[in-house]
Amino acid sequence: MNQKQLLRGAADTVAANVPLADFNTADAVEFLNTLPLPRAADTLAAVPLPRAVKLLEAPELQRAGQLVAALPPPRAAALLGLMADDRATDIVHELDDSHRARLIPLLAPEARHSIQLLLGYPPDTAGALMTTEFVGVPADWSVAQTLQHIREVERSRETVYAIYVLDPSSGQLQQVVTLRRLITGAPDASILSVAQLNPPVTVDPLLDQEEVARLIRRHDLLAIPVVDAQRRMLGIVTVDDILDALIDESTEDVHKFGGVEALDRPYMQIGFFEMLRKRAGWLSVLFLGEMLTASAMQHYEQELARAVVLTLFIPLIMSSGGNSGSQATSLLIRSLALRELRLRDWWKVALRELPTGIVLGGILGVLAIIRISVWQLGGLHDYGEHWGLLALTIGAALVGIVTFGSLSGSMLPFALKRLGFDPASASAPFVATLVDVTGLVIYFSIAALILRGTLL
Amino acid sequence: MNQKQLLRGAADTVAANVPLADFNTADAVEFLNTLPLPRAADTLAAVPLPRAVKLLEAPELQRAGQLVAALPPPRAAALLGLMADDRATDIVHELDDSHRARLIPLLAPEARHSIQLLLGYPPDTAGALMTTEFVGVPADWSVAQTLQHIREVERSRETVYAIYVLDPSSGQLQQVVTLRRLITGAPDASILSVAQLNPPVTVDPLLDQEEVARLIRRHDLLAIPVVDAQRRMLGIVTVDDILDALIDESTEDVHKFGGVEALDRPYMQIGFFEMLRKRAGWLSVLFLGEMLTASAMQHYEQELARAVVLTLFIPLIMSSGGNSGSQATSLLIRSLALRELRLRDWWKVALRELPTGIVLGGILGVLAIIRISVWQLGGLHDYGEHWGLLALTIGAALVGIVTFGSLSGSMLPFALKRLGFDPASASAPFVATLVDVTGLVIYFSIAALILRGTLL
Numbered sequence: 014m015n016q017k018q019l020l021r022g023a024a025d026t027v028a029a030n031v032p033l034a035d036f037n038t039a040d041a042v043e044f045l046n047t048l049p050l051p052r053a054a055d056t057l058a059a060v061p062l063p064r065a066v067k068l069l070e071a072p073e074l075q076r077a078g079q080l081v082a083a084l085p086p087p088r089a090a091a092l093l094g095l096m097a098d099d100r101a102t103d104i105v106h107e108l109d110d111s112h113r114a115r116l117i118p119l120l121a122p123e124a125r126h127s128i129q130l131l132l133g134y135p136p137d138t139a140g141a142l143m144t145t146e147f148v149g150v151p152a153d154w155s156v157a158q159t160l161q162h163i164r165e166v167e168r169s170r171e172t173v174y175a176i177y178v179l180d181p182s183s184g185q186l187q188q189v190v191t192l193r194r195l196i197t198g199a200p201d202a203s204i205l206s207v208a209q210l211n212p213p214v215t216v217d218p219l220l221d222q223e224e225v226a227r228l229i230r231r232h233d234l235l236a237i238p239v240v241d242a243q244r245r246m247l248g249i250v251t252v253d254d255i256l257d258a259l260i261d262e263s264t265e266d267v268h269k270f271g272g273v274e275a276l277d278r279p280y281m282q283i284g285f286f287e288m289l290r291k292r293a294g295w296l297s298v299l300f301l302g303e304m305l306t307a308s309a310m311q312h313y314e315q316e317l318a319r320a321v322v323l324t325l326f327i328p329l330i331m332s333s334g335g336n337s338g339s340q341a342t343s344l345l346i347r348s349l350a351l352r353e354l355r356l357r358d359w360w361k362v363a364l365r366e367l368p369t370g371i372v373l374g375g376i377l378g379v380l381a382i383i384r385i386s387v388w389q390l391g392g393l394h395d396y397g398e399h400w401g402l403l404a405l406t407i408g409a410a411l412v413g414i415v416t417f418g419s420l421s422g423s424m425l426p427f428a429l430k431r432l433g434f435d436p437a438s439a440s441a442p443f444v445a446t447l448v449d450v451t452g453l454v455i456y457f458s459i460a461a462l463i464l465r466g467t468l469l
Numbered sequence: 470m471n472q473k474q475l476l477r478g479a480a481d482t483v484a485a486n487v488p489l490a491d492f493n494t495a496d497a498v499e500f501l502n503t504l505p506l507p508r509a510a511d512t513l514a515a516v517p518l519p520r521a522v523k524l525l526e527a528p529e530l531q532r533a534g535q536l537v538a539a540l541p542p543p544r545a546a547a548l549l550g551l552m553a554d555d556r557a558t559d560i561v562h563e564l565d566d567s568h569r570a571r572l573i574p575l576l577a578p579e580a581r582h583s584i585q586l587l588l589g590y591p592p593d594t595a596g597a598l599m600t601t602e603f604v605g606v607p608a609d610w611s612v613a614q615t616l617q618h619i620r621e622v623e624r625s626r627e628t629v630y631a632i633y634v635l636d637p638s639s640g641q642l643q644q645v646v647t648l649r650r651l652i653t654g655a656p657d658a659s660i661l662s663v664a665q666l667n668p669p670v671t672v673d674p675l676l677d678q679e680e681v682a683r684l685i686r687r688h689d690l691l692a693i694p695v696v697d698a699q700r701r702m703l704g705i706v707t708v709d710d711i712l713d714a715l716i717d718e719s720t721e722d723v724h725k726f727g728g729v730e731a732l733d734r735p736y737m738q739i740g741f742f743e744m745l746r747k748r749a750g751w752l753s754v755l756f757l758g759e760m761l762t763a764s765a766m767q768h769y770e771q772e773l774a775r776a777v778v779l780t781l782f783i784p785l786i787m788s789s790g791g792n793s794g795s796q797a798t799s800l801l802i803r804s805l806a807l808r809e810l811r812l813r814d815w816w817k818v819a820l821r822e823l824p825t826g827i828v829l830g831g832i833l834g835v836l837a838i839i840r841i842s843v844w845q846l847g848g849l850h851d852y853g854e855h856w857g858l859l860a861l862t863i864g865a866a867l868v869g870i871v872t873f874g875s876l877s878g879s880m881l882p883f884a885l886k887r888l889g890f891d892p893a894s895a896s897a898p899f900v901a902t903l904v905d906v907t908g909l910v911i912y913f914s915i916a917a918l919i920l921r922g923t924l925l
Contacts, residue, residue, distance in 0.1 A: 253689055300837075
């Protein structure tokens, strides 16, 4: 551990005359991101070890896995061993099997052990996010002893602002002490004298990162302890890892809502064929679903032939259903994610969306009737002798379709959650497709009702 | 300040026999959120002052403004005065003018001054997020002096983990010292001996919160100092405020992408008419835009009358354009937000989207040709003698429309950014509307080209 401390401490004091010496870490990372991969790897190989560690630990560094893979293996292993173990694990995750098999045996035993432990947890869980480098002290220590210990290990720990007090015999987590309270304690007093009164909030290593973020926010913590079934500490998840996880999560949510499989790397770094794969899948599924509109239209082909004027408004009517559905879905996705609503509240939402949809549809219906009347009476277009009934049909169809869109758009996230999926998997294109087919049926049914004996 | 310290310290030790005494803060907040407003306000009026402060400071408390407005004004003013000033300002922001005018004069001078200062900054800026309760010490202090000062003020500061070293005469920010480094310093040494080597990263009070989040993450900070043009400190933004801001921001982004004005309160708390307003605006604008599809269709009415079969595929073709557009928009919105791409990179993106769109359109085109052939040859539907040319028309139109959708969907966020708007204002319904009209024109132009002399 001593070498690790020394090297980390030296990171700020790199000599001049080495690559990137004039940059601070954040700027150096930005510069590395712009270099072609081989040159970036050469640069990373040439900077002093502690500096390279800082660069690899920066969350904004792109292609970290590829960079490590391109380094000479002993150098790569040295870097991984010196890095914070959670970040090192992220990088090992990105390596392919052959690189992984070559690097892991070269790691120091301690680093190898903690990386292999962290590799075992599924991605996006507390276990995968956590670091094992926390400060844990036995409950029979004094304030002064603890402070002295922190001074010694400070350089090798991700955070020292939360100190975990463990049962000396069982190793179970007893209490949490914050550094700000610790420094106010009397030196000879027991560490427990400055501990928080509430029992510590802990998480299971398999808890989803979104849930971990919620707990950290809810209890206003800088780090949350991850414990096993016996309340022995496995590690901690720190607030900066949660910040990164939240940013990734919100990228993923926007991608999913747009109907793409989430990308885990920047746009320009995704290969052409990978990009196609991420998009073609959903696009084809939606296309196959949307083919039902062609079948529905075929069903009404006779009506269409008799009243071509009906087709003029199909895009307008269908898109309004999709738009109102995508509005409702976006509202409910977030309400469910933020736990403002539970699964059992679905009927309350349905009861609100029903009148909301009727009024929204009514507004659009009136707009449509005005549009048709103005064009007809202003001589801009002739919709035929039954234009009044046609306008009524369009207006009524809009009420029906927007109501259906709002209702199904709001119920979709509940349905997905009920089926065990992430409500955020509901995408705007998916809602639109769902609404389109039914929209056509609503339109033609209302047309048949109003226009029978005149146009149809 | 002394009373503030004492009261805050007492918050953990509420006596039994008072409301909520058995709950920890997070659970009590959840309970309050479920109560009707008058009962929640009564409860908040009955708990001890320090407990009420903790509850009001919790980011998950809903209706905080309404609760404070419902309290007796002297109690409300006492609570606001004891709260962290940034959170108190948030609440004052939520009050209407009459409540605000009644409460502000009742505040203690110090609290009134800092709340009025913070109220002056536009929402979602560093100034609006910051707290003025930070630890600042003159540069001529020693390590021991600083530690003693922190012990004294610890209870009244939002964070003591970053200590700001100020020039004794000008008050300018010189250096930042972290508490973890401070406790490793020799007691008699100057505070500057444990300061960071790099000049501190600072922000302007008018900087957008998304940018503040990016800097905090980039430099791995727990708090970032906000300074004026003379580098005098105005306050700090802490990582927990950024966490809240990021969660709000990602809710806003999903709402906007769904085509709704962002809601600032939970779904069930938005009144019926406010909800209508938030949705009807965009829905009507999109509807007016989409009316152009009816105009486009009118233009092709003769072709439609001659070849009704063409109408069967209009919904299928148009939705594919919208879907590919919404995919591209979701990808680029996040890439721009994360600064993976700059405005000047638009042509690189266009050069990638062009072939991507062609291949994606080709895949859908082949699926459509297969669908038409199977239905025709399998006797499921008769598309007429020219069904082969019809299939070719649909396939070619899909290539054109999906390419156009991908291109315009990806360029829209750049265009919005160029015009000074947030790229995240691009919504899936907006892209779909944009693509729909052009999609119809592409479809009918290709049909005219391929089917002239046969169907048309």
